[in-house]
Amino acid sequence: MSYLATTDDLFFNRTDLDQKRLEGIINGALKGADDGELYLEYRQSEGMVFDDGRLKNASFDTTQGFGLRAISGESAGYAHASDLSEAAIIRAVNTVQAVHAGHEGTMALSPLGTNRALYTDDNPLSSTAFETKIKLLSDIDSYARSKDPRVIQVSASLSGEWQAVQILRSEGHRVADIRPLVRLNISVTVADGDKMESGSYGGGGRFVYDSLLDPSYWQNGTDEAIRRALVNLNAIPAPAGEMQVILGPGWPGILLHEAVGHGLEGDFNRKKTSTFSDRIGERVASPGVTVVDDGTLVDRRGSISVDDEGTPSQCTPLIEDGILVGYMQDRQNARLMGQNPTGNGRRQSYAHLPMPRMTNTVMYNGAHDPAEMLKAVKNGIYAVNFGGGQVDITSGKFVFSCTEAYQVRDGIIGQAVKGATLIGNGPDVMQKISMIGNDMEMDEGVGTCGKNGQGVPVGVGQPSLLINGITVGGTA
The missing domain is CATH 3.30.2290.10 (PmbA/TldD superfamily)
Known part of the structure; x- marks a missing residue:
């Protein structure tokens, strides 16, 4: 049938x-x-x-x-x-x-x-x-x-x-x-x-x-x-200060989703309230960083055969080799911006208006082995899992809490730490990525994205990343 x-x-x-x-x-x-x-x-x-x-x-x-x-x-x-x-x-x-x-x-x-x-x-x-x-x-x-x-x-x-x-x-x-x-x-x-x-x-x-x-x-x-x-x-209080941070693969992509993804949704850019407004063709991330929003991944939580306006989902390039190349669009914002809809018009239910929303937001693999990243860290933390966070779309500033993280000293993973938060600016952090892993994973299938009071299921994925210089808020 x-x-x-x-x-x-x-x-x-x-x-x-x-x-x-x-x-x-x-x-x-x-x-x-x-x-x-x-x-x-x-x-x-x-x-x-x-x-x-x-x-x-x-x-x-x-x-x-x-x-x-x-x-x-x-x-x-x-x-x-x-x-x-x-x-x-x-x-x-x-x-x-x-x-x-x-x-x-x-x-x-x-x-x-x-x-x-x-x-x-x-x-x-x-x-x-x-x-x-x-x-x-x-x-x-x-x-x-x-x-x-x-x-x-x-x-x-x-x-x-x-x-x-x-x-x-x-x-x-x-x-x-x-x-x-x-x-x-x-x-x-x-x-x-x-x-x-x-x-x-x-x-x-x-x-x-x-x-x-x-x-x-x-x-x-x-x-x-x-x-x-x-x-x-057995975790000890997290250290504080600016330091190197390794993000693990998979669910840590939620930082990418929040700190960068929302700023690439069409409505924020049409209204010029995003830090990425009018920046198509500009470098917004380190070389090697390629990010897409892909609603076509089979069986994934964020996937949709068609969006809630009837547009087929697609794999939408957002950042290619560090250069901003596109936004996620619903029909209304695409028309007003002279662009094509990308299958990102989503709504929580029949009681809600559709608007540009992410599906599965993914950073592609790089060339580095995760062990190589560890060797490059003199003093930092390895963030494996995240909890909640807050982001200001206009400025790109974010705060994220780590639910699992470890000290890294001279390339060696040490004791687990608790109470760590990552504080930074999305566009700034994207340009501080110095190594991109070859171990890309998708999250386990738990993401729900909130925007304007609406929640929709989403997915995230990324390889391990080495970022030089994020402010870590700790309790030590």
Whole structure:
């Protein structure tokens, strides 16, 4: 069954909506506008938390609704409702038409489809029995407690969703997508005397639960959570000052995502509020640094076959060999900037306007062996994992907390440190990269990006990086 056929069943066969009548309503709603669409969404989601040896919480939710948008120049009219009925959509038409009243725009061409699917359309919520999911969480709890007597608390959670969308434009143009998403989180607390520390592991992607149910997967994940907790148990206060920093591969790419990626989204650059505005063709990073946003990676958490405007995802070059070459665009900002949409128009749900957002933001491999990087460090830290952070898009300034980091002295990894924060400026740090590793990894599949109150799943990836001169905030 095609995505259109599946979503037709959800949005038309089970409601009072008639496709042909709806096409006429959309044509009337968008007459004179520059762009716009009707976005239909149906979503099932579930979550289970197993904590302190018992099932603490289990939830299941079904939501559906529509969002209607009309664009006139830089303005957008938007109306949404959870009521999938013709009457509700007509009320929405009366609202959004106000934004282009008296405007005689030329409707933007609809995106060309690729008929490409990057993930299964199976529903993870129905493909695995509830009892099997609970047993997985219980097994994780038992396994973690059996691994080390210092484990005093275990929390494991499982979540999944199945989202079906259909995007309708003028002249009967329709695009559909079906998106599964699953995630497993494991957190452990260890104690030694009066000292307690926690460690966590998470993973997932756009597939069903089968991969997460594999014992080799969840046991490795549990082992990693315990290892991280024990590392922190023996950590010493982090040093402070400007020093060399090695970023590990994979999840440390979240610094790239926040400190650089957001500044390359089209809306910030159109409004000239980004530190990267009007800098296409300029050097913004060290030679060898190549960064892309790639929504086409199979099964990845941040991947989308089409974005939430119906544009197929793509691999978008952002920085090539240190030179800024492009921005991530939705349809509105691309049109206003005289550029092409890049498949980055994303929204949290039918209740939200789309805007330029990242998918999987990746720095490509370099030529250096990570061991070579270590030898080059006289006094610094090796940052393996990160927690939260804050970024100012206009200035590029960032602050990130390290959840796992180590001292490095004369090329040798030393004791673990805790309380380390990295403080710097994204564009400045990108030009201080002196070595790029050959060990690029993607994150385990846990990223959620926030922007303007909306959260969407994303991915990050990078090789190990040696950066000469980041301010490290510590407690020593």
